[in-house]
Amino acid sequence: MAELRGALIGCGFFAVNQLHAWRDIAGATIVAICDRDPDRLRIVGDQFGIARRYTDAMALFAGESLDFVDIATTAPSHRPLVEMAAQHRVPAICQKPFAPTLADAKAMVKACTDAGVPLMVHENFRWQSPIQAARAVLDSNEIGTPFFGRISFRSAYDVFSGQPYLATGKRFIIEDLGIHILDIARFLLGDVSTITTRTARINPAIAGEDVASMLMDHASGATSVVDCSYATKLAVEPFPETMIEIDGTDGTIRLVQGYQLTVTGKSGTRVTDVSPPLLPWTSRPWHNIQESVVAIQQHWVDCLAKRTEPATSGADNLKTFALVEAAYAGAASREPVQLDTLL
Numbered sequence: 001m002a003e004l005r006g007a008l009i010g011c012g013f014f015a016v017n018q019l020h021a022w023r024d025i026a027g028a029t030i031v032a033i034c035d036r037d038p039d040r041l042r043i044v045g046d047q048f049g050i051a052r053r054y055t056d057a058m059a060l061f062a063g064e065s066l067d068f069v070d071i072a073t074t075a076p077s078h079r080p081l082v083e084m085a086a087q088h089r090v091p092a093i094c095q096k097p098f099a100p101t102l103a104d105a106k107a108m109v110k111a112c113t114d115a116g117v118p119l120m121v122h123e124n125f126r127w128q129s130p131i132q133a134a135r136a137v138l139d140s141n142e143i144g145t146p147f148f149g150r151i152s153f154r155s156a157y158d159v160f161s162g163q164p165y166l167a168t169g170k171r172f173i174i175e176d177l178g179i180h181i182l183d184i185a186r187f188l189l190g191d192v193s194t195i196t197t198r199t200a201r202i203n204p205a206i207a208g209e210d211v212a213s214m215l216m217d218h219a220s221g222a223t224s225v226v227d228c229s230y231a232t233k234l235a236v237e238p239f240p241e242t243m244i245e246i247d248g249t250d251g252t253i254r255l256v257q258g259y260q261l262t263v264t265g266k267s268g269t270r271v272t273d274v275s276p277p278l279l280p281w282t283s284r285p286w287h288n289i290q291e292s293v294v295a296i297q298q299h300w301v302d303c304l305a306k307r308t309e310p311a312t313s314g315a316d317n318l319k320t321f322a323l324v325e326a327a328y329a330g331a332a333s334r335e336p337v338q339l340d341t342l343l
């Protein structure tokens, strides 16, 4: 198959990982980049040797013949850029959080469906190799049917120096990080019917909540707890590891700090090191996230080639995004929220 021609919009903090990953992926090349900030455009264009550069996305779509676009801007620009891609019949990847509101996200899915173009949300955490390893254990039926899960991300890592906008929004941890952890809960235990949420702001220097505790009922009958914190000072900083506990009818899964996976099941107990590999361009502690970027982008290329729906398609991600909206609504009301009222 001919190499796919892609363009990347938004050359900021995280896009650098996406561009490194595109270089590692067979079947696709980034032929043009766009950023409204000329300095970011120059720095990133020079770093990756990409000569075709645009400060305006409309000019990019008009000037290039593209097989896909990779939108790596922050949420306020996602809807106009995805709708622009749909108008030009260009398949689109859109970074998380999908949109500022669920109504925007639904409109984006509709625009792409109506135009007949694939849409994938760059929801990469479920593609981390330790998370994939936990999923593989569930698929093997080693622990039987899961009835309880705890998916946990607790840290005191300074995310604000790399992403200063995270300190200023009214919403913080659920919208930015919790969205990943909620998606992992869906990935491992299936869709959710009800969520109950409590939040807190511990760091007085930020505007949003930095602690969130969520209790969920899954359609399968399983119960899960998703807990996230950026106010948790530990002896050894675990960022950006997600810890997992799953109890099943025939055993248990425990993914603990240091990427150690213990499975107790039908064939006894097995401890495996599921550390993500350190690729030439990745660095600790981010390598766990960085490697998942390669995996999700390769998945996108494979899906385009096979004409199959990506695992984190726009339609799929509405269910994760709805959990975010439901969590904020439930934190405000202190009442459980039914997901079917939102979808």
Ligand code: NAD
Pocket: 009, 010, 011, 012, 013, 014, 015, 034, 035, 036, 037, 040, 055, 057, 072, 073, 074, 075, 077, 095, 096, 097, 122, 123, 124, 162, 163, 176, 289
């Ligand atoms: P950033 O602010 O560093 O970069 C965004 C870039 O987009 C900026 O350079 C800005 O000038 C450009 N931009 C914004 N609107 C534009 C428009 N309409 N046209 C052209 N350029 C535009 O932000 P970031 O930290 O790189 O985050 C980008 C997105 O990635 C966010 O949605 C964030 O949540 C997400 N993110 C995801 C992960 C992950 O693991 N999936 C990790 C970090 C950040």
Ligand code: 89V
Pocket: 159, 163, 176, 177, 180, 240
């Ligand atoms: O993945 C993210 O969206 C990042 C971080 C892991 C730092 O929260 O913002």
